Amino acid sequence: GLLDLFVQPTEPYVLLPLIALITLLCALGRHWRGALLCVAGTAIPVALNSWVLKPLFDRHLKDYLAYPSGHTVSLVAVLTVLVLLARPGTGRLVSGALAVLVTAVAGVGLVGLGYHYPIDVAGGALFAVAAVLGVSLSVSFLPVPRRAPERSDGSPPGGTSSGNPPAASPR
Template sequence: MSAKGSSGLIAVTCAVIMVVLGVLVSGEGLTGPDALADNWVRRTFGADTDLLRLLVLPTEAYVLIPVACVAAGVCLLGRRRPEAALAVVGPLVAILANTWVLKPLFDRWKSTWLAYPSGHTVALVAVLTVLVLLARPGVATAVIAVVGAVVLVSVTIGMIGLGYHYLTDVVGGTLFAIAAVCATWESLSWAVRRRAPAPSDG
C-alpha cells in the first residue's frame, strides 16, 4: 500500500500515539528516556555549540520555506495542483495547530518555553512528509525517507545538546507533523474527488 493510499490510517495512528505520549509527559520535566538521551548527547558532543547549531540548521525557516516553495512550484509546472497545495498548506496547518493548540494543551515546559510537541521538529518533519508524499513511489520515496531520517536524528542531537527540547518533545513533534500532513492530504484528495464530474452513463 502506498503512503498516499494509507495516509488516513497513518494520520490517525500517529495522532493517537502523540496524544498518549503527550498525556504521559504533560507538565513533566525530564523523563527516563529523556535523561538517557540527554546524558548520551552531552557525553558524545560535549559543549561543541558550533556543531550543535549546525545540526539544527535544517529546522530554520530560511531553509524549509524555499524547499516547500520549490516543491510547490515543481507540482504546479506538472499541473499537480492538489500536490502543490499540500506543499504549502500541509506544513502551515501543522505549525499553526502545534503552536496555538497543542503546546498550550499539553503544557510541558523546558526552561521558559512550551516544549511539547517540538515546533522545530514539526516544521522539519512536515516538509519531509510532504516530500515523501509527492515523490514517485519506489526509489525516490525511499531515498527521501532515509535522508530525512538521518537529518531528523542529527537535528534531535542538536536540539538536545543545545537544551532546546527533550527527546520526547521531538518524538511528539514527529508524530504530529506526519499526522497533520497526512490528514491535510486526505482532505485535499476528498475535495478533488468531490469536485470531479460524475462519469457519464451514455
C-alpha cells in the same frame, strides 16, 4: 559548533524557501494537489502545534513551551510532504530514509543544545507525520481541475462550428 549545524534544517529561513520551491515546481507541473499539499501540509501542522498542542500540554523548558517541538514539527512536515510527493518505489524509499536521517540529526542538535528533551522531538515528529498524512488524505478527495482535451484538427469542441453543443431536437 556541530550541534548548531545539526539544527539548521529546522530553521524557517531554510524551510520557507524550500516550501516555496516545491510548491512552485508542483504548480509548474500542474500538479495542483501536490501544490496544495505543500502549502496546507506544512502550514496546518505548524499552526495546530503552536496554537493548540503547546498551550494544551503547557510543558515549559526555560521560558518557552517546549512540547511538542515546533522546530521538529516544521522540519518533519516538510520532509513528509517531500516523501509523499516522491515517486513510488525507490524514490519514496530513498526520500523516506533521508527524512529519517535528517530528523534524527536535527533531534540530536535540538536535545544537545538544551532546546528540547528527546520526548519533545519525538512528539513533534509523530504529530507532524500524522497531521501531514491527514491533510494528504483530505486533499486526495478534492476534485482536480481538468482542461478540455484539445482537438487535433483545430476545430472547436462540441462538434459544431460555434463550439456549442447541438440543440436538442424538438421531437
